[in-house]
Amino acid sequence: MKVSAVIPAYNEEKTIGNVLSVVIDCPEIEEVIVVNDGSTDKTSDVVRQFPVQLIELEENRGKGAAMKVGVDRATGDVIIFLDADLIGLTVKHLQKMLAPVLNGETDMVIGIFEHGRFATDLAQKVSPFLSGQRVVKRSVIDGLGNMEMTRFGVEIALTRYALAHNIPCKEVYLENMSHLMKEEKLGLVRGFLHRLKMYWEIIKMLPRRKSSIR
Ligand SMILES: O=c1ccn([C@@H]2O[C@H](COP(=O)(O)OP(=O)(O)O)[C@@H](O)[C@H]2O)c(=O)[nH]1
Numbered sequence: 001m002k003v004s005a006v007i008p009a010y011n012e013e014k015t016i017g018n019v020l021s022v023v024i025d026c027p028e029i030e031e032v033i034v035v036n037d038g039s040t041d042k043t044s045d046v047v048r049q050f051p052v053q054l055i056e057l058e059e060n061r062g063k064g065a066a067m068k069v070g071v072d073r074a075t076g077d078v079i080i081f082l083d084a085d086l087i088g089l090t091v092k093h094l095q096k097m098l099a100p101v102l103n104g105e106t107d108m109v110i111g112i113f114e115h116g117r118f119a120t121d122l123a124q125k126v127s128p129f130l131s132g133q134r135v136v137k138r139s140v141i142d143g144l145g146n147m148e149m150t151r152f153g154v155e156i157a158l159t160r161y162a163l164a165h166n167i168p169c170k171e172v173y174l175e176n177m178s179h180l181m182k183e184e185k186l187g188l189v190r191g192f193l194h195r196l197k198m199y200w201e202i203i204k205m206l207p208r209r210k211s212s213i214r
């Protein structure tokens with residue numbers, strides 16, 4: 001099975017170089033596609049220093065849309081999605097995530113931070129289904145109709161789709177990995193406001209409760 005990496009990136013000039021230097025060293029990954037989701041920093045300048053494909057979106061369209069654009073360009077049967085702000089990524093992490101799909105054990109893998117940093121470990125312990133580190137068979141993604149609308153709800157949408165269709169899914173632990181938090185990127189106040197917006201985008205993808213009014 002051919003593996004494509006799809007990396008959505010919005011203002012990640014500080015971290016995307018380290019992520020790409022590891023991803024291009026992973027022998028199982030045959031193509032790497034970065035989708036610059038309307039960044040206003042030097043994300044694209046950094047990406048151009050690597051032998052990867054770069055797709056530029058003129059405006060910010062949200063994470064789910066950036067991922068969909070990347071999937072549409074990708075030619076692999078298996079897609080590994082990675083965030084561009086990872087800290088501590090290694091080739092071993094990538095191989096640990098890829099193995100269960102490549103050996104036929106499962107159709108989706110979710111990578112969970114472990115022993116990285118307290119705050120990011122805790123977030124993923126509480127809500128592992130939000131993690132952006134995923135390996136997914138293309139056939140699964142193709143079934144998800146609304147990916148481009150989901151923004152930060154994309155992971156919940158993927159997880160819900162897998163549950164609804166009995167698609168096998170496995171979690172693997174990614175030791176000593178973390179990511180930059182919104183508050184670290186944007187400052188406490190702006191970061192927190194962006195966090196609230198993200199939670200709203202996630203909530204919108206949750207199933208609606210049936211009305212109790214008869
Ligand atoms: O509108 C957005 C928001 C985020 N991202 C990317 O999605 C990944 C996960 O985002 P994260 O949870 O780190 O949120 P952020 O802190 O970037 O808001 C990162 O690679 C971001 O650059 C994106 O492509 N478009």
Ligand SMILES: O=C(O)[C@@H](COP(=O)(O)O)O[C@H]1O[C@H](CO)[C@@H](O)[C@H](O)[C@H]1O
Pocket residue numbers: 063083123124129130131132133152153154155156179180181182183195198202
């Ligand atoms: O960990 C979380 O609470 C959020 C927000 O992370 P930050 O610490 O604000 O970067 O990030 C996760 O959830 C997002 C929505 O599902 C995903 O898109 C991210 O990949 C994931 O890291």
